[in-house]
Amino acid sequence: MIPVRSQIIQLLADAVAPLLEAIEGATPAGLNIELDIPKAAQHGDYATNVAMSLTRQLKRNPREIAAQIIANLKDPEGIIGKVEIAGPGFINIFVQPRAWHGVLKDIYREPGTYGRQDIGAGKKVQVEFVSANPTGPLHIGHGRGAATGDVLARILMACGFQVEREYYINDAGNQMDTLGRSLYYRYQEVMGESIEFPDAHYQGEYMRDLARDFAQEVGRQYHRTPLEEVLPIFTRYAGDRILAGIRDDLNAFGVTIDHWFSEQSLHDADAVRKTMDELEARGYIYEEEGARWFRSTAFGDEKDRVVIRANGVSTYFASDLAYHKNKFSRGFDFVVDIWGADHHGYVERMLAGVEAMGRARSDLKIILVQLVNLLRGGAPVAMSTRSGEFVTLREVLDEVGKDACRFIFLTRRSDSQLDFDLDVAKMQSNDNPVYYVQYAHARLCSIFDVARERGIACGDSPDGPPCNLDRLVEGQELEIMKLLGEYPAVLANCASALQPHFIPYYLHELVSLFHSYYNRNRILGDDNELTQARLYLAGAVRQVIRNALELLGVGAPEKM
């Protein structure tokens, strides 16, 4: 049992249950009790609007219901100090200071796993993200998707889901031929040919580098060899090398992919055709104007979509249908797709596809990550893979650093656009929120170093702490304990909203409170009993900072 918050929710639920049992058709099981933290301290540590939300069912006025709930409230452990009815029917709850000690003990009981919980109950989940075409290096926008997907995966794992990270490789279709041709032409250049590089090919500098490397490996054997004879060789080389580069960049960014899934493998296994057959058997495929269409309008899409063109070639969407069928066949309870927001027009047809395959639409959760506007000194940096004008993720990492980069991405909700100014990110590096948080961690470590030098024993036992926690009576000390107790709820929010940004905001709030407390109070003082109690508190703060940073994939340095 997570201390205080969930204990109070349980007490309230028990108090509400008799009221609901008294009327017919009520469903106490479905009752969701919300416990808010009021903005004003006079409104208590927690407040709930449960009485107001029951007015319709109970057909009584909210204050009356609130009084009834309070009368039913049992509190054998003495967690609640005072309860009040306020305003239109809020129930304000004041927590007994000593109750917060449970939060600290909980943290010390299993430090590294504090915050983890089992709302997922072992459900299998897949998070698919980045999935950039292997035609060039990752850029900053991919980085945002990578950070979001990676951290979402970590959060879901922390919440008891079994998670697999997947990268879908679009290695089929004519873009790969374009890639191979691009390398071919650059290779001929390296051989000394003067050629006119065709439009609509990949003309980034990285292609020249690849061509030089390729020439190193194979020598002159393909010099002036007709393109058609050797294209597959060039395509394969370019694709493999670029994909390896993507893997390296992701690793440098702290992202590890569990499973790389090739689109081509679907074609090789004839999975696209099989999927189309299955959909046809279900009555969702028809022929018109020489093409074959998927009836996505049956599930709310605005128009039907072509899956097999008149020329017999399947579309990308057809592959994606087969891909998602494949995903579900692997036993995932639900799958999360993280897409660039420029694909939002694709959402409805994909959900339609999921339904047509007999799955619930909610089994596919599509998270749209908005575009990143890369700026330098306030001016936009032009980005285009084809033209080769872009700043790579790698360059941003070298310039700004992994921790700052991840933190900036993760501090905004993914569906709002983000201005990322390289100069600002560097210039402000000392005022960057990530350093604010890391500094608190380093400072805490330093305190423990000093304590050790002075020979102060630091209690770290969950049961019957060796220190007297009743000495923690400062307002901020109680606030810190309370906030530490909120951490599991923050994670649960992230998991249900599939949004990581609550964690950075939580961290900032916790760290800010700690810094303020630190400036007002001495942790290591003359009063040994008080010192030990405060160290116990400080250790808990440090632990939660660590756990949260770990989830973000951001380092928790002991010195900086």
Added chain:
RNA sequence: GCGCCCGUAGCUCAGUUGGAUAGAGCGUCGGACUUCGAAUCCGCAGGCCGCAGGUUCGAAUCCUGCCGGGCGUACCA
């Protein structure tokens, strides 16, 4: 034209399953280091939550319309 996302302090953004007096960072200005890390802290200023209606005990949050920005609207991927 139609569809989706966004519009909150000078700037960048939280808060949007409806809750009490709308928050933070940066920036401006003014304070705090003989004491555990000043990459910190404390304080001041800053708002018709894009506009207008509606729903109700209560709206930044839900509904409708409008304005402004982004993206999409392929038998491309």
